[in-house]
Amino acid sequence: MVHGYHSKILFIDLSRQLIKVLRFNEEFYKVYIGGRGLAAKFLIELVGRDVEAFSPDNVLIIAAGPLTGTPIPMSSRLHFAFKSPVTHAWGESSMGGSFPYFFKHSGIDALIIKGRSKKPVYIHIEDGNAEIKSAENLWGLDTHEAEKALIEEAGGKSIARAIVIGPAGENLVKYAIITHGNPKLGIGRGGQAARTGGGAVMGSKNLKGIVVVKSLSPPVADEGRLNEYVRETINKLAKSEKTKTLRKYGTSPMIDLGHELGFLPTYYWSKVTYEYIEKINAKSLAEILRSPMACMTCPAACGRGVKINIDDNVIEAEGPDYETMYSNGSLSGIRDIKHIVLVNEYADRLGLDTITFGNVYAFAVEAYKAGKLKLPYKIDYGDYHAMLRLLEDIAFAKGDHGKLLGLGVKESSEKIGFKEVVHVKGLEPPGYDPRGLRSMYIAYATSPRGACHLRTMAYVIDIRGLGGPRHMLTPEKIKKIIEWEDWCSMFDSLLLCKFGRDFYSFKEMTKALNAVTGWNVDEKWVRTAGHRITTLVHYYNRGIHNLARNYDVIPSKLFKRSIDGKEPITKSEFENALKTYYEMRGFNADGTMNEDMLLKLGLKIGDIDL
Incomplete structure (x- = not known):
């Protein structure tokens, strides 16, 4: 028994209607942890550079972590990974809500979905086993309707949760989401795997949804130790001004x-x-x-x-x-x-x-x-x-306009010849203009999934003045970005919500991990794990796809002064900062990576046979 895990991963090939159980030992989980780490491992093994996002050979990976499904605060999360129709390389998204907790309690650690069904289907998971069922009656429903139908089919909201796609996913809109949380169901806050087009990947597989039934609790090393840790954590979070502000606003x-x-x-x-x-x-x-x-x-x-x-x-x-x-x-x-x-x-x-x-x-x-x-x-x-x-x-x-704009801004702009467009690697940015938060130039450029604030939380680094004022991009700040990037990998692998950033330091993550698994590792071990997982994820683009400096591009509009007077950094300042990031990460001068980087971290490619 591996505490914190069911030691069970399901592989489903929808083309062949095949369901296979994969089992791994404790050493495997210690290397890849869960969530983002597990997802990166399987995407690298299963989806090469020649596989297109909507090909049956692409896979959708949904992975829990050792903390998912436990009562540890802010741990109801899952990580999704796939080749993205938006970036045409690494795609990922993380989901909160209640589905992640139920997913882990359905008896599995992760789900890998390959192939394409001939007709619309959904997947039912219970007691660690899966069934593929017809979803022809659900195809065309919006997300709220489809989610409600699947939960009712599985026995109701007391024991079941479902994630679904809507019409956008069915029609392969490249930024379609995977979602749950119909407010009328009364199941608390919902959650979406929203970024980089996971819903479109599901749609390309004729997969309308996944319903899970709470049936098997994940084993933990010491119930008493875990419960004590949870009580202490809840008390500390309840007293936190950050928690109070989040609840209020x-x-x-x-x-x-x-x-x-x-x-x-x-x-x-x-x-x-x-x-x-x-x-x-x-x-x-x-x-x-x-x-x-x-x-x-x-x-x-x-x-x-x-x-x-x-x-x-x-x-x-x-x-x-x-x-x-x-x-x-x-x-x-x-x-x-x-x-x-x-x-x-x-x-x-x-x-x-x-x-x-x-x-x-x-x-x-x-x-x-x-x-x-x-x-x-x-x-x-x-x-x-x-x-x-x-x-x-x-x-x-x-219409032509609906189909065109369903491609996202990058491909739409290329087709109509409009050049003043803002994206990185095909992904449109979140709400942090780098002219006001300089760290975001590097965060957007180097994020494996394109313009993203959650791979590094660099906007927080700037707002708090860590590594220097927000209008500067110093080597000290880039070092902090790298440290936080590894920290974020642990948030996404354990899994924990990043709004817990003022509580879940590396030290606190170590305590939580040990309470569940009994591994009794130290903080240095956890930091090393975060670095290992970040490196593995970067390898998918920079090693397998050879997408590096040619891919780490900031749009020209963000190098121009804003109408209301906010000045950008110069392109030479950006180039120097990017060079510093590559050097500190150990990448090649052009941002590419060699497999030797993985081997030095104890990571192997090609050691899984499905």
Whole structure:
């Protein structure tokens, strides 16, 4: 028995209707830990550079960690990995909510899905076993309808949870999400694997959803030790001002801070402040708050249950987080928090990534005004009716414009010849303009999945002035970015929510891991594990796909002064910072990696036979 694990991974080939059990020993789990580490291992082994994202040979990997499914606060999380239709290389996303807890209690550590079913199907997992069942009656349903149907089929919300795709995933919109958390089910906060197109990968496999039944608890080394650790942790978190702020406001205060400090992306990355900030800020969201919503095992409850009355309709929904407030607010010129709530709710039901959709809409406004994009109706900043219409056209692939914009900004812009576009590796950025937070230049450029704030949390480094002021990009700051990148790999492998960053230091992670597994490792061991997993993930792009300096590109628009006066770094400053990052990471001068880097860390390629 390996404590913290079921020692059971399911491999499912939908083309052959094959279900296979994979078992690994404790040493394997000590190397790859779980979550991101496990997912990286299997993606490297199974999906080479010649496999396309929508090929049956691509795999969708869903992996829990040793802390998932335990009562440790903020541990109800899963990690997803696949070859992305957005980046055409590494794709990943992490999910909170309640599904991760139930997933681990269904009796498995991870699920690997390959192939393509001839007809729509879903997967049912219970007691560590899986069944492939018809989903023909579910195909075409929105996410809320499909999730409800699957949970009812499996015995109800007391024992079951389901993740699903919506029409966007079925129609292979490249930024489709995998989601759960229909507010009407009363199951707490939902969660999405939203970034890099996992929902489209599911759709390409004719896989509508996955339902799990809580049936087997993961074994732990010492129940008494774990319970004592959980009690201490809950008490500390409950007293924390950070926890209290998250419960009261969620992540919404970031939009006020972004406006104040000048990093809030506005009007498609042309400004960093927003003149209508008071109409979409934390206070405006608090005014429509019905109740906080929590993921399982979380005392923070940063989700926002909201109630609005709009167009003579009363809508109760899970409200937007900061990323949705920025992308479907200031970036798109929306001037009413209720309109953001409505767009967010509609995007969730149709199954679209709200960060990318907000970027696509704002990009479309600019391209439309420049005469590059033809549409059957007018669109402009602040027009939420046009946003809703375009959202539907994209999700259902209606018309040439719907199909085009369903590709994301990179491929859409290339097809229409519009050059002022903002993405990194094909992925549209979250709400942190690097002209206001200099660390984000390196964070965006070097993230394996493209423009991302969660691989390093570098925006926090800048806001807190770690390694130097936020307007500087020093070697000390790059060193801090690397340290935090390894730390984030442990968040995504154990798994823990990154909003626990003010509590879950490497030292605290070590205590949590030991309480569950009984490994009794030290903090240095955990730091080394984080470094090992970060290196493994980078190898997928930099070693297998040879995507490095040619891939670590910041869009030209972010090297120009913003309309409201925020200065960028120079391209030479960026090049020097990137060179420093490569050197500190041990990469080659062009950012590529050799397999020797993995071997030095005890990592092997080609040692798994499926």
